[in-house]
Amino acid sequence: SADCLTATPQQDCGNGTVEDPEQCDDGNQDPGDGCEPDCTFTPAMCGNGIKERGEQCDDGNMVNGGPQDFCLNNCTPFFPANCQAPADYVTCDNTPDVITNKGDKTNMLKAMGICNAAPNNSIITSDFQHSNPVNVSWQVAKGYGTYMFDHDNDPQTPNQRLYSPREGDAFLIISNGDIVAPNADGIVIEAPNNQGTTNNGNPDGGPLPAPFKAQDGSNNGQGGTPFMNCDNGAGDNDCSDTIQAQWEMTAADGNDRIYFSFKTVVPPGTYGYTFEFAFCSAEWPVYVGSLLNDLLIAYQVDPTPDDPNANPPIDPYSGNVTFIPDPNDPTKGLPISITALDPYFVGPGYTCNEPQLAGTGFEPHACSDxxxxxxxxxxxxxxxxxFFLADMSDQYLSTATLLDNFRWDCEGCIPSEVDDCGVQPM
Known part of the structure; x- marks a missing residue:
């Protein structure tokens, strides 16, 4: 139910609530819209211009890679000769030490697929910084929760855990609450509704640490033109203009904060990067629209000088990367919080007592896909x-974020096009 208090009804395909054993439920009987009338995922259709489950890209054309075409006709990436990003990546999160050794904070990076092996097979980083987070606030895991589903509509293959690695053998969980230790199989399984942690021991308050900036950075630092005319090199402030209002609304009161950062050199011919994440919060639904709005920030600083005479003009972007389009103004973005994600939680995410939340500790609340x-x-x-996560305005009710599959992207995206860069549902 919407208030998360009343009992969840038995499966009723078409009621807009995902109930076991449904894979999805979009509340209609329209085929081909991502969720079929029988509440199974619409099979991916390579070439329709929509990136769907199992596809790495889909540009909707029949050009099989080439100049300005970065997606092959089988919906896998095309790597042009001038793009020196790795075509294949080594795995470095497949040893027990990555899960159990909390003394080595670089395991955070390994869990996300950042291996520091060689330029032709991994992301190479330097200057790794972190908040020295308490052990209970981060965990490398092989899975999260207990919900399993038929991910490929093939009864002959094993079911897959909903929150499972997007690359390699593990992923990273960060939290402004507590995360239980994984079981013998490396799976984190939380007790029901246990995300009411009051204080996990991580730092409270204070300004955002480097490289994060709350101040609007568009319009050469004056704000007002999101994603354009970034103040790179001068302030490296948030050119998305998405953080400042949220930060000021909560009086800059970020508690139980966890953060880390690294530097890396972009390979030649490479114009972007991608990563995957999921966001769970016990503040949903009660505190939607309030000051109690936990905040996730992924931030980048690109020091490349502006070149307005280039073709196309070069206006490097520094600022928040985890933004979603503002439904009330398509030229603007919103930061990742329970308020911004409210419509995504309702669908295609998971709320209240839906079975997909089993074992996450967020059963009466919400997790995104x-x-x-x-x-x-x-x-x-x-x-x-x-990457930065904090409990805003208080120390009650926890939020957790899953992070994985950091990869270079030859094509990249155009920050001024809000629906090109930023966050896209899978």
Missing amino acids: WFTAKGGVQPGAEITIG
């Missing part, structure tokens, strides 16, 4: 990437 985030960068630049 996996999202993909895209950032646009300039080839050859030494960029800084950071």
